[in-house]
Amino acid sequence: xxxxxxxxxxxxxxxxxxxxPKIIGEMNDYHFKLAKVxxxxxxxxxxETDETFFVISGKLNIELKDTKIKLNEGEMxxxxxxxxxxxxxxxECLIMLxxxxxxxxTGNIKNELTVEKETWI
Amino acid sequence: xxxxxxxxxxxxxxxxxxxxPKIIGEMNDYHFKLAKVxxxxxxxxxxETDETFFVISGKLNIELKDTKIKLNEGEMxxxxxxxxxxxxxxxECLIMLxxxxxxxxTGNIKNELTVEKETWI
Numbered sequence: 112x113x114x115x116x117x118x119x120x121x122x123x124x125x126x127x128x129x130x131x132p133k134i135i136g137e138m139n140d141y142h143f144k145l146a147k148v149x150x151x152x153x154x155x156x157x158x159e160t161d162e163t164f165f166v167i168s169g170k171l172n173i174e175l176k177d178t179k180i181k182l183n184e185g186e187m188x189x190x191x192x193x194x195x196x197x198x199x200x201x202x203e204c205l206i207m208l209x210x211x212x213x214x215x216x217t218g219n220i221k222n223e224l225t226v227e228k229e230t231w232i
Numbered sequence: 233x234x235x236x237x238x239x240x241x242x243x244x245x246x247x248x249x250x251x252x253p254k255i256i257g258e259m260n261d262y263h264f265k266l267a268k269v270x271x272x273x274x275x276x277x278x279x280e281t282d283e284t285f286f287v288i289s290g291k292l293n294i295e296l297k298d299t300k301i302k303l304n305e306g307e308m309x310x311x312x313x314x315x316x317x318x319x320x321x322x323x324e325c326l327i328m329l330x331x332x333x334x335x336x337x338t339g340n341i342k343n344e345l346t347v348e349k350e351t352w353i
Contacts, residue, residue, distance in 0.1 A: 114309060114311065116302070116309050117310075118304075118307045119306050137282075138284050139282050139332070141262070161258075161259040163257070163264070178235075180237055186239045188236070189235075189259050189264075191235065
């Protein structure tokens, strides 16, 4: 059995594209993913699951239908299933996502931002 | 619906006891927990689930039967279900745990370190 430490800093060096989550770990039927984000994402929701956003570096905004969440480094939020949300960030922000395997990044929406098959790094 | 940012820094100010995880968030049937640890924990395993350790501050060691994992700040490890492990830390270390609800901190062992009912902070 190969049980290895996962360094977020080292993993973030392995990619530079935005809004494209990379898988770094698996716990039961959940994935830990890293993403670099900048600019606007699309309004979407996940019908079947909650989704956790954890800010590793920078600032992330998540617009909801009736409010706006501002996350700084070291802060997280759990978006309940079914809740429409739109992440965006003026400057580049590094985040960790925690959610069940096979959750699509754009949820109920399919567009040019949709990642059909997320890859491990 | 009340969806709030969770600041790990603020949450860590709310307790000082060691080896006693506090719940800070819920995602589906999983909990995010914070713990302050120092000294030796007990050998144990979790028969039904993997368990994630994420180091927020300090250094955490996790002894396995055949090796030792050293985690620095910003590093995580996922201990597969059934794997015997023993966390320890010379100096105080702040960690986040991610695991299904109702997982006991000492797994298959019951002793003075066992927290029967973990509380929200």
